[in-house]
Structures are given as C-alpha cells and as structure tokens.
Amino acid sequence: MEKYDVVIAGASFAGLAVASKIKNKRTLLIERDDIGSDVRSACGTLVKTMEKINCEKSIVQTFDTAAVHTKNKEIDISLPEQFCTIDYKKFCKLLFKQSNADFIKAEAKRTDGKIVYTNKGDFKGEIIVDCTGWQAALASSLKRNYVNKNMLSFGIETEIPYKDDKLRFFVNQDIIENNIAWLFPCKNTARFGVFNYKGNTNILSSLKKFVESYNLKIGKIHGGYFCYCLKEPVVKNIFVVGCAAGQTLPLTGEGIRRSVYFGLNCGEIIQRILDNKISLKQGQKEYRELALKYRKYYSYLLKAQNKLPTLPNWEFNLIAGFLSIKPVTNWAWKKYEAI
Numbered sequence: 001m002e003k004y005d006v007v008i009a010g011a012s013f014a015g016l017a018v019a020s021k022i023k024n025k026r027t028l029l030i031e032r033d034d035i036g037s038d039v040r041s042a043c044g045t046l047v048k049t050m051e052k053i054n055c056e057k058s059i060v061q062t063f064d065t066a067a068v069h070t071k072n073k074e075i076d077i078s079l080p081e082q083f084c085t086i087d088y089k090k091f092c093k094l095l096f097k098q099s100n101a102d103f104i105k106a107e108a109k110r111t112d113g114k115i116v117y118t119n120k121g122d123f124k125g126e127i128i129v130d131c132t133g134w135q136a137a138l139a140s141s142l143k144r145n146y147v148n149k150n151m152l153s154f155g156i157e158t159e160i161p162y163k164d165d166k167l168r169f170f171v172n173q174d175i176i177e178n179n180i181a182w183l184f185p186c187k188n189t190a191r192f193g194v195f196n197y198k199g200n201t202n203i204l205s206s207l208k209k210f211v212e213s214y215n216l217k218i219g220k221i222h223g224g225y226f227c228y229c230l231k232e233p234v235v236k237n238i239f240v241v242g243c244a245a246g247q248t249l250p251l252t253g254e255g256i257r258r259s260v261y262f263g264l265n266c267g268e269i270i271q272r273i274l275d276n277k278i279s280l281k282q283g284q285k286e287y288r289e290l291a292l293k294y295r296k297y298y299s300y301l302l303k304a305q306n307k308l309p310t311l312p313n314w315e316f317n318l319i320a321g322f323l324s325i326k327p328v329t330n331w332a333w334k335k336y337e338a339i
C-alpha cells in the first residue's frame, strides 16, 4: 500500500488550497474527475481572493457594480471590492501547479482515519483531509448523519452567449418562483443560474423562464447541492474543509472565498504538524477553533436566508435601496467580508 504524509480527497477550491500550502512532503490528491473538468459553481468571487493565491490569470471579467432586480426595479449597488468571474478549469490548473502533490483520478469510498479506500486502491496517510464537497465522502464514513440533507441548497445554471457589465441578482418571484437567480457575465457569455434555499431540485422550469425573460434559450446545465451549516471540522482524526464542512455561506451561497480561506489555513496547520512544530492534537484544535469561530455569523446569515423568500416586493425594494446607499454598502460589506 502506498504511504503519504497527507492524503486529500477532492481537488476543487478547498482541496487545492490545502495542497498548495504543503511543501516538501508526500501529498496525494484524490479526485473522481480530471482536475477542473466538473464545474458546479457560477465562479463569481473577489479579485483579491484570486490575487492572494496567484490565480489572477483565471479571471475572465471584473465588476464594480452589482444590480438587484425586484419585481419593478433594478437597483444598482456600487461594490466596495472588485468582484470577478473565473474560468474554473484554468483556476484549478493554476492552483494545482502550486502544489507538489501526486494526483490520482479515483473515487474515495471511505476511511478508517488512517487509510483512504478508493476504487483504484488504498492509500495510507499520516494526515487525511476530506474536501469532497457536500457529500463529505470520508467524514460521513466515520460519522453517521454527518450530512444533514435538510441543510442543503440546490442550484443549477447554464452558460450561454450574452454580454453584460454587472453582476445581477434577481428576487423577482414572478419569474423565478420562490427561488433566487443570478446572471454572472463572462466576457462573451453569461452564467444564468437559479437556486433554491430548501434544496428543492425541481427548478429547471424556473431557470428556463428566467433565461426566456432575456429572449434566450438555455444551454448545457450544471450545478448541484451546497451545504450552508457549519459542521464539525475535525471528525475522528481527519480534517474536513470547504463545502464538506458546511463552510459555504448561507443567504449568498458564496463558498469559493471561504473554501480557499479555510483550505489555506488548514494546509498551513498541517505543514506545521508534519514539521513537528505542533502535535496532531494541537493542529486539530487550532483548525477546529478557527473553523467554528464563525458560527455566530453563519447563524445570522441563515436567519436572513430563512426570512428572504417570505418578503413582499416592497421590502425587497426597501432593503436593496438602503443597501445601495454608499456608507451603508461599505458598512454592510465590512461586516459580511469579515465572515
């Protein structure tokens, strides 16, 4: 059986961020698809998140303005930080290059805390990290009911030819029927998407209606679930990072910035464990405290997420109008970005 210092399952935002921080150690990345081949996200994030990890070359388009569409208004909000859309495949390749990890295309089936069992053989790891997204393939093999199906949102999107210069969010329930929609431009195309907070997967007709409101037709569809409730980030002795640990934010569904943040921090902690600067126990404690520090803020956002679909149109107008006032935008952004 092959032995590694670190075995990471899942090579997307979280897994690649963890791997990028581990140097001079034997690291294995296990991913069921080719790296960067299975995009699930609209891939909208902060420019500075991409800069921090030297992945600026994956940026497709940048934005200074976001627009909120209610039933009868389009309200522009000047963004305090520049946002961007990225090319997922390019991003994954750029971040993977920064690691010295071996890669195997395989499906991680389970772990006993020391070995990761896959359909292509078994791999022993001093340290094991689960970055497999909402299904948390490894953590849920150690802890029953680790995945709470009632705490999942579901989203789908389609990328089709269309040009625009703003990130757009839609709360117009006439078109999107109890869902939230977005339009994220990517130069010559745009990602039109719809998500349902309660994890209802029956949202294709809503996406169709949304796209047709632009006199366009949907193309190829991708998407999936994401988990928005912070969960135990250390299960037995494995680290859990990203969507697997419920680190995607409720309300906004923003998960790239968070997965990268927790991934980089987890990777740094693992490096210190392997360099014998701290014990495994100390490292687990440190990561656990960091990940759960944000619990309170996730619960505020969750309350807002539960409230949002019940709001009448005039309240959407009021809130979006208030948020578009520059000092309010800056104040709200400061609070949100700190999460």
Ligand SMILES: Cc1cc2nc3c(=O)[nH]c(=O)nc-3n(C[C@H](O)[C@H](O)[C@H](O)COP(=O)(O)OP(=O)(O)OC[C@H]3O[C@@H](n4cnc5c(N)ncnc54)[C@H](O)[C@@H]3O)c2cc1C
Pocket: 009, 010, 011, 012, 013, 014, 015, 030, 031, 032, 033, 038, 040, 041, 042, 043, 044, 045, 106, 107, 108, 109, 131, 132, 133, 134, 135, 137, 154, 155, 156, 157, 193, 222, 223, 224, 225, 226, 241, 242, 243, 244, 247, 248, 253, 254, 255, 256, 257, 259
């Ligand atoms: C439709 C949609 C749109 C979104 N848009 C945005 C957005 O614009 N901005 C934003 O910030 N967030 C967005 N999100 C949320 C964001 O995509 C997630 O928070 C983010 O992908 C989490 O990253 P991750 O690395 O933890 O998990 P994932 O990106 O889900 O990656 C998990 C990886 O593990 C692999 N894997 C899974 N199981 C196994 C297994 N058993 N063995 C081996 N490999 C496995 C998968 O193939 C995948 O590569 C969106 C989500 C959805 C569903």
